[in-house]
Amino acid sequence: MTGSVEFLTEVCDMAPVFIKLPDGQFTISTRRGKVGLGSSLKLLNVFFVDGLQCHLISVSQLTRDRGCLFQLSDKLCVVQDHITPTLIGAGEQLNGLYLFRGVAAATMSQILDARPHDVWHCRYTVV
Secondary structure (H helix, E strand, C coil): CECCHHHCEEEEEEEEEEEECCCCCEEEEEEEEEEEECCCEEEEEEEECCCCCCECCCHHHHHHHHCEEEEECCCEEEEEECCCCCEEEEEEEECCEEEECHHHHHHHHHHHHHCCCHHHHHHCCCC
């Protein structure tokens, strides 16, 4: 779901769908479209919800429609292709939600986390 119709491509009208918002209130969506999150991840049937102040991704819908794999921890969410374990993106947990950062940020995080702790120490050793 998104509150920004500009975020969508191939926008079309649809039969009204009732949506329960995080604050418990209900609203209706009558438009949907597609969203590209980088070159590796295309989201289909993304609902436009007027007044929504963020973008929300349904993990169950994404795993069903796109066959993605998710790995969750208390701080990080990693999204991978299900056939090849190609990194699609990652999200950082903030206030109970995972904020999607895309492939570039996930790759940088993966590179930084992959370095052994003694690498930095070796760089400063005087020979």
